[in-house]
Amino acid sequence: MSGLGTAFGSGAMTNTINELQQMGPNDAIFAIGTNTTECHPIIGIRMLEAHRRGARLIVADPRETELAKHADVYLRHNPGSDVALLNAMMYVILTEGLADEAFIKSRTENFEACRETVLKYSPERVEGITGVPAEKVRQAARLFATAENGATYYTMGITQHTSGVDNVLSVANLAMLTGNLGKPRAGVNPLRGQNNVQGACDMGALPNVYPAYQPVTDPKVREKFEKAWGRKLSDKVGMAISDVLRGIEEGKVRFLYVFGENPMRSDPDVNHVRHCLEKVEFLVVQDIFLTESAAMADVVLPGTTWAEKDGTFSNTERRVQRVRQAVEPRGNARPDWQILRDLIRAMGYPADYSSPEEIFNEIRTVAPSYAGMTYERLEKLGGIHWPCPTEEHPGTPILHVGKFSRGLGRFSAVDWRPPAELPDDEYPLVLTTGRRTAHYHTGTMTRNCWGLDGVAPEEWVEISPEDAADLGIAHGDHVRLTTRRGSVVARAEVTDRVPKGVTFITFHYTESAGNLLTNSALDPVSKTPEYKVCAVRVEKVSA
Amino acid sequence: MCALNAFVVADPNKCIGCKVCEVACAVVHSDVPVKTVGQMTTPIIPRLYLVKTAEVTMPVQCRHCEDAPCANACPVGAITQRDGIIYVDQEACVGCKTCMLACPFGAMEMVPYYRNGERVKQLRLTEETGEGPVLQDAFVASKCDRCIGVEGGPACVANCPKEALRVVRPDELRRTRNLEAALAVLESVKNVIG
Numbered sequence: 237m238s239g240l241g242t243a244f245g246s247g248a249m250t251n252t253i254n255e256l257q258q259m260g261p262n263d264a265i266f267a268i269g270t271n272t273t274e275c276h277p278i279i280g281i282r283m284l285e286a287h288r289r290g291a292r293l294i295v296a297d298p299r300e301t302e303l304a305k306h307a308d309v310y311l312r313h314n315p316g317s318d319v320a321l322l323n324a325m326m327y328v329i330l331t332e333g334l335a336d337e338a339f340i341k342s343r344t345e346n347f348e349a350c351r352e353t354v355l356k357y358s359p360e361r362v363e364g365i366t367g368v369p370a371e372k373v374r375q376a377a378r379l380f381a382t383a384e385n386g387a388t389y390y391t392m393g394i395t396q397h398t399s400g401v402d403n404v405l406s407v408a409n410l411a412m413l414t415g416n417l418g419k420p421r422a423g424v425n426p427l428r429g430q431n432n433v434q435g436a437c438d439m440g441a442l443p444n445v446y447p448a449y450q451p452v453t454d455p456k457v458r459e460k461f462e463k464a465w466g467r468k469l470s471d472k473v474g475m476a477i478s479d480v481l482r483g484i485e486e487g488k489v490r491f492l493y494v495f496g497e498n499p500m501r502s503d504p505d506v507n508h509v510r511h512c513l514e515k516v517e518f519l520v521v522q523d524i525f526l527t528e529s530a531a532m533a534d535v536v537l538p539g540t541t542w543a544e545k546d547g548t549f550s551n552t553e554r555r556v557q558r559v560r561q562a563v564e565p566r567g568n569a570r571p572d573w574q575i576l577r578d579l580i581r582a583m584g585y586p587a588d589y590s591s592p593e594e595i596f597n598e599i600r601t602v603a604p605s606y607a608g609m610t611y612e613r614l615e616k617l618g619g620i621h622w623p624c625p626t627e628e629h630p631g632t633p634i635l636h637v638g639k640f641s642r643g644l645g646r647f648s649a650v651d652w653r654p655p656a657e658l659p660d661d662e663y664p665l666v667l668t669t670g671r672r673t674a675h676y677h678t679g680t681m682t683r684n685c686w687g688l689d690g691v692a693p694e695e696w697v698e699i700s701p702e703d704a705a706d707l708g709i710a711h712g713d714h715v716r717l718t719t720r721r722g723s724v725v726a727r728a729e730v731t732d733r734v735p736k737g738v739t740f741i742t743f744h745y746t747e748s749a750g751n752l753l754t755n756s757a758l759d760p761v762s763k764t765p766e767y768k769v770c771a772v773r774v775e776k777v778s779a
Numbered sequence: 780m781c782a783l784n785a786f787v788v789a790d791p792n793k794c795i796g797c798k799v800c801e802v803a804c805a806v807v808h809s810d811v812p813v814k815t816v817g818q819m820t821t822p823i824i825p826r827l828y829l830v831k832t833a834e835v836t837m838p839v840q841c842r843h844c845e846d847a848p849c850a851n852a853c854p855v856g857a858i859t860q861r862d863g864i865i866y867v868d869q870e871a872c873v874g875c876k877t878c879m880l881a882c883p884f885g886a887m888e889m890v891p892y893y894r895n896g897e898r899v900k901q902l903r904l905t906e907e908t909g910e911g912p913v914l915q916d917a918f919v920a921s922k923c924d925r926c927i928g929v930e931g932g933p934a935c936v937a938n939c940p941k942e943a944l945r946v947v948r949p950d951e952l953r954r955t956r957n958l959e960a961a962l963a964v965l966e967s968v969k970n971v972i973g
């Protein structure tokens with residue numbers, strides 16, 4: 237979000253998913269740091285279909301995912317070397333005259349600074365950092381830059397690093413360098429991991445903005461919301477999750493209200509999270525199951541599941557869609573909006589909302605990008621892409637057409653920095669993390685579904701045949717993974733999917749919680765933790 | 780019946796390894812009828828098996844061999860040809876695993892036996908435990924039955940999001956291939972004068 241905001245003025249997917257279905261021989265797909273076929277299977281299938289129709293497919297990932305197996309060029313780069321890899325691709329594009337000069341000239345700024353930096357990163361020079369043969373980088377760069385349209389897709393493999401913002405800026409640089417913005421079958425496309433995480437961000441569930449990304453530090457914006465809500469508002473940026481945990485440790489944060497999240501499994505360094513949740517004076521958790529976090533709460537508020545909900549979801553491609561209630565809430569569960577309304581009332585504010593639609597109509601009055609959406613229009617059109625400023629506006633499937641949200645697209649000069657924690661003698665392997673198709677996030681829902689859990693009932697960590705042989709580990713053995721923060725036991729999947737020196741674990745399983753191991757080192761700008769790289773020791777557990 | 784046995788096969792170029800086929804298979808073969816996997820109370824026991832390695836990703840299942848090695852090997856005659864499939868009579872199975880040895884595809888598996896959602900015990904076989912002898916759990920041979928009698932045909936084929944699975948009917952397959960080959964010859968000679 238921070239990276240794309242800096243480059244383009246908007247931190248969301250620039251294009252739409254359906255464009256994949258129009259892709260053919262003149263188009264290129266560049267997927268970096270996304271295990272799309274596993275984590276976004278429908279989008280992954282469409283990528284493979286586009287590839288079968290002739291679209292070029294370039295995949296960069298330390299793990300040889302299903303998508304990677306089908307790629308025209310597969311770049312197996314070392315975890316945390318994304319900036320070096322992307323700069324090397326841009327080096328090839330610049331030095332071989334493949335850049336879109338006209339686009340750079342008319343639509344962007346600060347190109348010279350970026351160019352100067354990129355020219356330090358010849359593919360040969362960075363081989364030692366990325367682990368990718370220079371010739372492969374050249375092939376990938378040519379394939380992408382010579383396509384008429386090139387779309388880049390990424391997920392947490394780009395963002396969950398101490399260099400996450402730099403990684404995103406580099407992706408944005410590559411897209412601008414090749415003129416791949418503001419047109420169909422192109423763009424920079426961060427795929428969101430959840431059905432409404434875009435919506436949560438749109439609503440201002442971030443420390444620095446009101447709904448629709450209006451900065452809390454802007455006096456005009458503050459005045460507008462003070463008028464709308466009839467209360468004095470703060471002009472200070474709030475806390476990121478990591479600041480909240482530190483605040484608890486320092487005694488500055490005494491009350492915590494966790495809503496639809498399970499930090500005891502989803503946050504890095506879970507032992508530290510447990511310490512903080514134990515320390516906080518008053519903990520409220522609102523969720524649909526008694527999660528590991530809810531089990532620690534002073535008060536648990538039972539929320540509703542997707543099937544019991546009414547309202548809207550805003551998906552990864554900025555499309556706002558209606559969700560309709562299928563069944564009545566079970567037991568004590570209540571719709572989230574009613575719980576929040578009653579809380580606000582109890583705190584002395586006259587909240588008198590009677591339906592999600594009424595709340596949506598209030599959103600329209602304060603969030604300009606939602607202003608033109610009504611429930612009736614959402615129903616009729618099957619969803620609308622923001623921005624949609626007026627009721628006559630058709631919505632905006634493709635951003636930055638003719639002009640970027642911020643005016644000119646801004647190039648950044650980005651140098652590669654190593655990850656925060658690298659292997660050493662004591663912890664000799666790299667551990668990276670991710671997900672599996674059968675499970676969703678911390679498994680709050682999917683591990684409570686007997687069927688889905690039955691498909692993937694336990695953690696299998698991936699380890700390369702070379703490392704397994706060195707450590708005397710056979711496929712199916714129980715192994716102990718230990719980092720500076722914690723230790724878990726899981727089964728070993730001996731597989732070439734991971735390269736020598738790299739192991740992989742998910743964060744779905746309570747009994748083998750991957751985030752007991754991960755590093756809470758943060759990106760300095762976005763404050764996203766480095767889930768994707770830490771140093772680990774692996775040992776066989778004798779039966 | 781004189782037609783060759785049909786079978787389900789996957790396309791490794793299309794499969795993404797999502798296991799929807801395994802889930803769909805387990806649901807349709809659930810001992811207690813269920814609408815979705817979320818309603819199941821017995822373990823997920825699929826009758827096709829996803830292979831997911833660096834080289835290949837696709838599910839593997841029974842080929843319904845004409846001279847089925849599993850049937851030939853079964854010492855109690857529990858495996859027979861029936862309505863165009865090779866069928867396992869789980870009541871008769873003694874769990875000797877000879878069929879597993881015989882099957883060249885690894886399509887046969889020994890699975891925990893359930894009846895009316897309850898784990899079936901062996902009739903007499905007990906295991907000595909601290910609290911005295913306890914009846915052993917029953918395990919029986921299990922494999923693809925091509926969803927005989929299921930509306931809409933095999934559940935794996937019907938549910939694959941990538942349409943990576945299909946039913947192959949050998950006689951049709953031969954006719955289609957013959958036609959393709961004939962058309963290819965036509966294409967290659969059509970510009971030859973003579």
